[in-house]
Amino acid sequence: MIFLGYAYRFVSNFVFLALVYFSLNFLDKYPQRAVVAVLVLVYAAMHAASALRSFYFFQRIERLEIEARRLAKVAAEGPSTAAAAAASRKQIVAEVSGLRHAGEIKAYIDLLFLALVILLCIAKIVTN
Numbered sequence: 547m548i549f550l551g552y553a554y555r556f557v558s559n560f561v562f563l564a565l566v567y568f569s570l571n572f573l574d575k576y577p578q579r580a581v582v583a584v585l586v587l588v589y590a591a592m593h594a595a596s597a598l599r600s601f602y603f604f605q606r607i608e609r610l611e612i613e614a615r616r617l618a619k620v621a622a623e624g625p626s627t628a629a630a631a632a633a634s635r636k637q638i639v640a641e642v643s644g645l646r647h648a649g650e651i652k653a654y655i656d657l658l659f660l661a662l663v664i665l666l667c668i669a670k671i672v673t674n
Contacts (some may be wrong), residue, residue, distance in 0.1 A: 548648050555652045559659035566663050570670045583667040590667070594660045597653045604653075607646050614639045 566586050573579040618635040 583670045587667045590660045590663045597656045
């Protein structure tokens, strides 16, 4: 399911890149092409800022994972009910860690395609 999520993110970003490419190539007049390129640049910049902000969020989640692992080790040394709770916490931490990693990979995919879109828009603005 994780790989399906990666594939969906890749395909949707590729479709967006193709849409931008074809829309900029079909416009004959430079002012129209420049306006569309600037609007796409604004959208891409906002989306890139959001993706970069998510890395800050993922960093905070990683800190929480480390703290939860430390607490699970302390709780595992106690009585048997605490050991069962610690095992449950370890499983939850492992799942959260996997989801965080998948989110980071998806953010990297987004940033890759947004960088390509930005380069394409700048090239269309600069060239006549």
